[in-house]
Amino acid sequence: MKSYTPSQIRNVALIGHGGSGKTTLSEAFLFVSGAINRLGRVDDGNTTSDFDAEEMKRHMSINLSMVPVEWHDTKLNVIDTPGYADFIGEVRAALHVADGALMVLCAASGVEVGSEITWAMAAERSLPRLILVNRMDRENADFERTVEQARQILGSGCVPLQLPIGSASEFRGIVDLVRQRAYLGPQGEEGPIPAELESHVATQRERLVEAAAETDDDLLAKYLEGEGLSVEEVIVGLRRGIQAGKVFPVLVGSGGHCRGVDRLMDAIVDYVPAPTEMPACSARDIPSNKETVLTPDPKGPLAALVFKSTADQYIGKLTYFRVYSGTLNSDSHVWNAGRGREERLGTLHVMRGKNQEPVGSVGAGDIGAVAKLAETTTGDTLCQRERSLVVPAPQFPVPNFSAALYPRTKADLDKMSLALARLVEEDPTLHISREHDTGETLLAGVGESHLDIAVEKMKRKFGVELTVSPPKVPYKETITVGTKAEYKHKKQTGGHGQYGHVFLELEPLPRGSTFHFEEKVVGGAVPRNYIPAVEKGVHEALQEGVIAHYPVVDVRVVLYDGSYHPVDSSDLSFKLAGLMAFRKGMGQAQPALLEPVVKVTLVVPAHFQGDVMSDLNGRRARLLGTSSQGGTAYIEALAPLAEIQRYATVLRSITQGRGSFSLEFDHYDEVPAHLAQAIVAASKQQGES
Ligand SMILES: Nc1nc2c(ncn2[C@@H]2O[C@H](COP(=O)(O)OP(=O)(O)O)[C@@H](O)[C@H]2O)c(=O)[nH]1
Ligand SMILES: [Mg+2]
Secondary structure (H helix, E strand, O other): OOOOOHHHEEEEEEEOOOOOOHHHHHHHHHHHOOOOOOOOOHHHOOOOOOOOHHHHHHOOOOOOEEEEEEEOOEEEEEEEOOOOHHHHHHHHHHHHHOOEEEEEEEOOOEOOHHHHHHHHHHHHOOOOEEEEEEOOOOOOOOHHHHHHHHHHHOOOOEEEOEEEEOOHHHOOEEEEOOOOEEEEOOOOEEEOOOHHHHHHHHHHHHHHHHHHHOOOHHHHHHHHOOOOOOHHHHHHHHHHHHHOOOOEEEEEOEOOOOEOHHHHHHHHHHHOOOHHHOOOEEEEEOOOOEEEEEOOOOOOOOEEEEEEEEEEOOOEEEEEEEEEEOEEEOOOEEEEOOOOEEEEOOOEEEEEOOEEEEEOEEEOOOEEEEEOOOOOOOOOEEEEOOEOEEOOOOOOOOOOEEEEEEEOOHHHHHHHHHHHHHHHHHOOOOEEEEEOOOOEEEEEEOOHHHHHHHHHHHHHHHOOOEEEEOOOOOOEEEOOOOEEEEEEEEEOOOOOOEEEEEEEEEEEOOOOOOEEEEEOOOOOOOOHHHHHHHHHHHHHHHHOOOOOOOOEOOEEEEEEEEEOOOOOEOHHHHHHHHHHHHHHHHHHOOOEEEEEEEEEEEEEEHHHHHHHHHHHHHOOOEEEEEEEEOOEEEEEEEEEHHHHOOHHHHHHHHOOOOOEEEEEEEEEEEOOHHHHHHHHHHHHHHHHO
16 A cells, blocks of 8 residues: 555544445445455445454444545545444544544435434544435435435534435436536446436535535625635535534435445545644643644654554454554554553554555554554553653443353363453453452443353354353342340360350441441450450351341441350350351341442433333332433432343333443442342242252
């Protein structure tokens, strides 16, 4: 691949709902630009972008992938992204390093949930956005309807830059409203605008010119005076509007049939800003801890941000980076500023799907990859040791759908933790934790399919087979009234006997106070040296309560009396006496089951608020507060963990994927009696099996 200056580069992410045709479009880019001579199909599992085994199997994108396209004198670093909600982390990463986004809409389905969500993510980063009304060849394709929807939902700045000629099976070509030319047939041959479209073209062009004029006072004055704007002026005006996030030009085409694809690539060149036109990237200078701005100067100080890492069983770890300033060279030493470590780089590559093309260097504004870095992971910055810089990292969604993992065999157990570590390194939206009370290894992800795919990956990539189940709820037990209990441990076998005798007082403590042990023994009824043994025994008893073997919390235990035997007493005897006395006492003290209660913080579109709250009601939740702002409702509630374990799936279905939430442990609370019985029964059954 040729080398390109920063002003010849366009970093553009394809975003949109799953199935809108992004991957097919990226394949069409390669085909039309002459990079490949055979057009792969998603359904045949042979596209450049969906190269991962899981993607090929499922016929959908799961990971972001790089599809660089050389178009005339420009390099388009197209980043194809998945559209399904579970893989939203990949979209985040792609948008973080893109200078513009191309929203792909299906002409038949219009604006869908995935379109809205990814659009909002691009808006959050104030990225310039173009829209493609794609799959225009499909039955029920409707350009006007889709544009109207886009104006309603995505913003009034959506304005057609092109018009389709015909639709569905009659879709023949496109009209470029700026240049007022038609492009027809598979080759996009230039021709006159069909007569029946002329008046429509005129009105739509007026709208476009107006949008262009509104971006600049001089242009607007000229426009209002009735002077026509030149093609150049319209382009300049539109560019300005697009960069300011006020104008979103709408194009049309069919990626599957390669229609309109050449004009679309022209539009990307014309309207997506080059790295040199983007607001300067701010970075932190480590020694001075001050913010500094980076310009995309290949001769500037090096700053390259890692936005994606993959683990491949053959090539090992692969690290994708975008250079914001300076030039990264093959076979060089760089500094990982955040970790304070040196990295040795081997050969740098330009990735196209899974294909690597070795390059000597990757300059400012461009994107590349390098294999086998030892110290660096997603979010890290590579720089020069003498100029330690950190570029802000992408923020990934916090995973809140968990499953417990069980290795199938001993061999799987041995390999499991290393493989999980690599899996998590590849995907920052996966988290591994160990739940202390239940002893389970938990894998948290964005949703159910996300975890399913992670588990399949563990098998395919790392040869580790896992069984997955919903996590056990870490219940606890406590007492609800005070009581006293006595226990005498006495055994007379031949030789040395055993003797330990204690009186304990048990008292409930407020939630969250765990356990207190005190002794108030008078007159040496229990000699000093045996008291630690009694405490140890009580401690042991706390590990498994009398209701269902869950740990016991929130009790105060006072050792207040007892007796001993000068020969037969020992630590062991007193420990056993403490343990048994506690168990006995707990049985008397109206023991209760406690469950974890979490704080749920929700952000949902206001019109779903009622449905969300009534569902929460059914989950024994307690509302803490609600507020709303600009069509968005914010809800805070407390809910038992047991009711909320699969909430990611639930909320998605209630809000059609538009709601989000986070969970945070809050406190333990008593399980209502009618539910406790079922939990005890289940735990007994588990103990027996
Ligand atoms: N008719 C038609 N089908 C298309 C077009 N583009 C993609 N498809 C089909 O739509 C489905 C989803 O396409 P894909 O590229 O995977 O969409 P993505 O999820 O946005 O990447 C596949 O079955 C494609 O063959 C198109 O322009 N026209
Ligand atoms: Mg795709």
